[in-house]
Amino acid sequence: METPSHAADSRHVNYAVIWGILMAALGVSLVLAYHEQKALASAIIFAIAVVKAGIVAVYYMHLKFEPRYIVLTVLAGLVCLAILFAGLLLDIVHVYGG
Amino acid sequence: MRASSAAVSESESETTFATSVPTGRLGIWWFLASEIVIFGGLITIYVLFRLRHPEWAEQAAHTITAAGAINTFVLLTSSLTMVLAHNAVERGNLKVASAALLQTIFGGAIFVGIKAFEYGHEIGAGFTPVSGLFWSFYYLMTGLHALHVIGGLFAILAIQRAVARGRNPHRVEFVGIYWHFVDVVWIFLFPLLYLSS
Numbered sequence: 001m002e003t004p005s006h007a008a009d010s011r012h013v014n015y016a017v018i019w020g021i022l023m024a025a026l027g028v029s030l031v032l033a034y035h036e037q038k039a040l041a042s043a044i045i046f047a048i049a050v051v052k053a054g055i056v057a058v059y060y061m062h063l064k065f066e067p068r069y070i071v072l073t074v075l076a077g078l079v080c081l082a083i084l085f086a087g088l089l090l091d092i093v094h095v096y097g098g
Numbered sequence: 099m100r101a102s103s104a105a106v107s108e109s110e111s112e113t114t115f116a117t118s119v120p121t122g123r124l125g126i127w128w129f130l131a132s133e134i135v136i137f138g139g140l141i142t143i144y145v146l147f148r149l150r151h152p153e154w155a156e157q158a159a160h161t162i163t164a165a166g167a168i169n170t171f172v173l174l175t176s177s178l179t180m181v182l183a184h185n186a187v188e189r190g191n192l193k194v195a196s197a198a199l200l201q202t203i204f205g206g207a208i209f210v211g212i213k214a215f216e217y218g219h220e221i222g223a224g225f226t227p228v229s230g231l232f233w234s235f236y237y238l239m240t241g242l243h244a245l246h247v248i249g250g251l252f253a254i255l256a257i258q259r260a261v262a263r264g265r266n267p268h269r270v271e272f273v274g275i276y277w278h279f280v281d282v283v284w285i286f287l288f289p290l291l292y293l294s295s
Contacts, residue, residue, distance in 0.1 A: 015178055015181050015182060015185070016178070018178075019174065019175070019177075019178040022174050023171070023174065026167070026170055026171065026174070029288075029289060029293060030163075030167055030293075032293075033163070033289075033292075033293040038155075042289075042293070042294055045289045045293055045294075046289055046290075048289075049285050049286050049288075049289050052285045053282045053285045053286065056177065056278055056281055056282050056285065057278070057282060059181075060177050060178075060180075060181045060274075060278045060281075061274075061275050061278045061279070062275075066119075066127075067118065067119060069119055069124075070119060070123070070124070070127050073124075073127045073128060073131050074127065074130070074131060074134070076131055077130070077131035077132065077133075077134030077135055077138075078134060078138075080134075080135045081134055081135055081138040081139065081142065084135065084138075084139050084142060085142045088142060088143065088146055089146065092146055092150070096150065
């Protein structure tokens with residue numbers, strides 16, 4: 001069941017436009033994949049992926065319209081992931097050096 | 099008896115805690131928070147290994163970029179039909195919602211079919227899960243993702259059948275959130291495994 005404000009807000013989103021933006025981002029990523037400067041292209045491609053994931057989460061998953069409690073739930077998962085990443089990175093630096 | 103069960107189910111779906119969030123929606127978000135750690139952990143470990151092994155680019159060059167790109171298109175489009183199904187439920191149009199769910203299932207099935215074709219091609223070329231660390235990561239991450247897609251397809255099918263009979267339409271939102279998460283995971287897997295060569 002929708003909370004009234006959630007349902008009313010999400011109805012005004014133009015999902016086809018969102019889809020178009022995601023497709024355009026996919027196209028840009030594919031073009032960049034054949035760029036000569038691989039390292040720079042890979043960094044931009046990954047940044048585009050982060051933006052695409054954010055768009056899906058905010059508009060398709062309606063995170064934009066969810067109460068703060070749901071946003072905090074997602075952040076809890078991301079914080080756990082950040083702790084895991086930091087621990088692994090420290091271990092790798094310790095074992096293999098910088 | 100069935101009507102009674104459905105009524106109880108509807109009643110339970112409206113149950114909320116102090117958060118004012120329906121328990122169904124709360125449950126799926128908590129589930130996805132744990133999934134963030136599972137997929138995020140795998141992706142994190144892969145990225146750290148990848149940075150230390152630039153030679154993996156040669157292995158990544160053997161993945162079929164066109165197939166991955168088509169699958170990205172298919173999955174993003176199935177996310178669109180899924181959100182349109184949810185939108186239709188909000189507007190009370192269950193017939194449109196049911197049709198949009200079927201389109202989502204169709205998209206998911208195409209994704210699995212293309213993935214199966216890729217696996218066949220890669221294994222045929224000698225790239226198996228034990229061919230090296232890159233391929234171990236490749237099969238583990240895409241395989242776990244594919245299992246999530248297949249599980250999602252069964253869930254969407256069950257909910258579509260219920261929605262077609264006018265039962266439990268609120269569940270479209272819950273399975274939709276899950277389906278979009280599966281899409282988000284693929285958004286990261288595609289560039290990491292196909293475009294990083």
